[in-house]
Each structure stands twice: as structure tokens, then as C-alpha cells.
Amino acid sequence: MAETLEKVYASAPYELCCEEDSLQNVYDEFISVVEIFDANEDFVKLLSSPLIDNVDKDDILNKTFGGKISDLFLNFLCLLSDKGRAEYYNGIFAEFKSMYNAKMNILDVKVTTTEKMSEKIKQKLVEKLEKVTGKNVVIDEKIDKSLLGGIVVKYDNTEIDSSVKSKLDKLKRQIDSIIA
Numbered sequence: 001m002a003e004t005l006e007k008v009y010a011s012a013p014y015e016l017c018c019e020e021d022s023l024q025n026v027y028d029e030f031i032s033v034v035e036i037f038d039a040n041e042d043f044v045k046l047l048s049s050p051l052i053d054n055v056d057k058d059d060i061l062n063k064t065f066g067g068k069i070s071d072l073f074l075n076f077l078c079l080l081s082d083k084g085r086a087e088y089y090n091g092i093f094a095e096f097k098s099m100y101n102a103k104m105n106i107l108d109v110k111v112t113t114t115e116k117m118s119e120k121i122k123q124k125l126v127e128k129l130e131k132v133t134g135k136n137v138v139i140d141e142k143i144d145k146s147l148l149g150g151i152v153v154k155y156d157n158t159e160i161d162s163s164v165k166s167k168l169d170k171l172k173r174q175i176d177s178i179i180a
Contacts, residue, residue: 010095013096023103027097029069033065044086044087109138112144114144122139125153129155
């Protein structure tokens, strides 16, 4: 099966980081650069433009990030820019993060509630999920008032929906099937 562009471009720096024992450092740099790119769409468009010479793009990247990130990651950004792939940075980061998480035994869990969870509840949820999955759980908490109450937990291909909205929708379907 063919690999996606994002996976191909994420694999190279990942493997290099593992060889050079700089995975954590480059992962942290990746997060910082993604935040900068997300906040500056024009910068990404500039790096993706075929009208700008690669030497100029590399110069821009060196002036922007030189001395602030590792040479390995700076060279990677130059490669993305030179190949016209800078606009794919979010997908490439997602693939890199997936490889990082697998190596570090981390599980990203999306939790949606109607209001912010207390630290005590969040910690209990983390402990329970770590016991069930055998992985280090990192929670990405979202607030959605439309749930009316309860909680929705998503990770890997698993979804646990204990929201009031979900239960009301199920009840409505049951009533509709009886009446119909």
C-alpha cells in the first residue's frame, strides 16, 4: 500500500531523531513551529509559493528559526519548503506525533463534556484509561454545551458516549420506531 505524502515526510525526521537521540527535542520544536505556522498563514503561503526561489525560502527560514531550533529540524523545514510541501505541515506533524506517541507509549484521548472537568475527576479518568489501555494517557478536553450533561471519550477507534444528548437521541429513535 502506498504511503501518504505526510507519512513519507514525517518518517525521515523521525528516524533521524531516533538515531541521534533527539526525538523529544525535535518533537517540542515541531509543536512550536506548528503554532507559529498556524498563526501565520501568509508565512506558510510564502514558503509554499513556486514564485519564490528556494534559496530565498531557505534564507527566510534561517533568519526566522536559525539558532532557535536544531539544525536537523531547520534542514527539514528547508526541505519541506524547497519541495513545495510547507502547506502540508499539519498532516506531517500529525504523522510525526503518531510515531512519537507510539514510541513513547502515549495515547491521546479526546474528552468532551459540558463544562471543564475538575482536576480530581480528570486524574481519575486518566488513571482508569491508563489501566484499561496500558498506555500513558494525555487528555485533550473539549467543552460542548449541546451534550446537556455526561461525557464522550474518544481514542483510537473507540468511542464511549455517556452524554445525556446521546441517551435522549437513542430514546427518540426507540419511540419513533414504535410509533412508525
